Amino acid sequence: MNAPQKPTTSVRRAPATAVESLIADCLAAAGAPRDDAETVAALMTEADLTGADAHGVFRLPQYARRLKAGGFNRTPKIRVERTAPATALVDGDNGMGHLVVKRAAATAIELARETGVAWVGVRGSNHAGSAGLYAEMPVAHGMVGLYSAVASANHMAVWGGNELLLGTNPLAVAVPTGAGPMVLDMATTVVSYGTIKKHTLQGLPMPEGWLIDRETGEPITDPAQSGRGLLLPIGGYKGSGLALMLGALAGVLNGAAFGRDCVDFNADDTSVTNTGQFVVAIDVARFVGLDRFVAEVDRHVADLRATGRMQGVETIRLPGDRRRECRAEREASGIPLPEALIVQLDKVAAEFSVPPVFSR
Structure with a gap:
């Protein structure tokens, strides 16, 4: 070693x-x-x-x-097809993922203004960075936002397996509050692969519980050995199942890559990845007045922060605080x-x- x-x-x-x-x-x-x-x-x-x-x-x-x-199309012609009153499909033409998903979020917001809720799928995209960026975009328009993606490389196995067939497939949800968007942004693995890459770059040891050896199941703590590992899902089999379901929605539903079809863009600079994502926007005012919604969320947040705390816990932290x-x-x-x-x-x-x- x-x-x-x-x-x-x-x-x-x-x-x-x-x-x-x-x-x-x-x-x-x-x-x-x-x-x-x-x-x-x-x-x-x-x-x-x-x-x-x-x-x-x-x-x-x-x-x-x-x-x-040439792995990214430098001048993509991003196409938006409205497939029904509340749905659309964005073809990113292999453009940079940030450009494609920002267009998808803008489309979801536009459709939700008309229909109350909109689901916009994405294909032909690429790695788009932080999931929370896109879930947060509808919040500025008085909406709830959701975002998910098929990760741009497979670093997890189906529960009980040892092949790299699932990604860290993230999920982000954002709702408006009086203090600004409350944003949950999470991978379906205990840590994102980007965190592994950061530790590898800096030579920092990793705690047990992040990665295991594909062959032996033993923990990997040396980042230099991460190539032999599987990322562990959150919540055991539940995280693996969630990654699978999000992959079906962000990948298969959109005609984008999933499972064995995924290209590891960390190792391949030229192949088309056909990354899939989706953005959902929900107009709060179609269910309850926006002011009332924000006030009620704030009331519940205050209750949560004021709850009794376990020994050693000084502050209750909620999504979006950090x-x-x-x-x-x-x-x-x-x-x-x-x-x-x-x-x-x-x-x-x-x-x-x-x-x-x-x-x-």
Whole structure:
């Protein structure tokens, strides 16, 4: 077994504006139209600001490499087909996932204004970053938002199996509250594969319960050995079943990839992934007045926060708390970048002859 990589834990902070401009410049230099590069950069930076570090600038080297290699369609013709009053299907034409799913969310919002609820499926897409970004979009329009996807690589087995046939297939749900969107954003595995990649980059050991060896079932804690592992589902067989059902809805229902058909975009920069996603928007006012809904949610949230606590628990934390706190802190203090990631970002900047992040 290889010796564990020496941990690299030192961090520097960069202003969000510097991170966003670096992403936009690199993606544009790799071949994306400038407007598209800026759209993707804004969404990636928002992922960093809200604490989804594995889906922000961390992904820039991979996205730039895939753009340069032709794995993404640089100038996609994203098509929206309204299939019924409350449904639509978006074909992303192999464009960058952020562009495709943002269009899907906008379509869901538009349809839900007319019909009260809308379900928009996606095919021909790609990895789109943080799930919470897209579930949150309808909230700004007085709606509840849901988002799910077939992950862009398989890192989990069906319960009891040892083949990589299921992804981390995320689920995000967002509802309006008086303090801002309450957002649940979760993978169907105990941790996302992006978290494994972060630990691998920095040489950080992993706790038991994240990964097991495909052959022996033994825990893997050395990130250098993660390629031999299976990610464990949340809640045992329940998480595996949830990943399966979300895969059927986001993949099979849309004519997108699922199971053995999925392409591992971490290892393949050129093949079309045909990633599937869906966005649902629900107009709150079709069920109860928006003000009343928000007031009632706030009342229940207050009850939950004031509940009696287990010994050793100081604060009850609810979905969305960390996103809001993280965003406020990082807007003020900058986005934390590990030194190992800075090295990679500086290499990408040099490759495309753009200023590095700490020269902006």
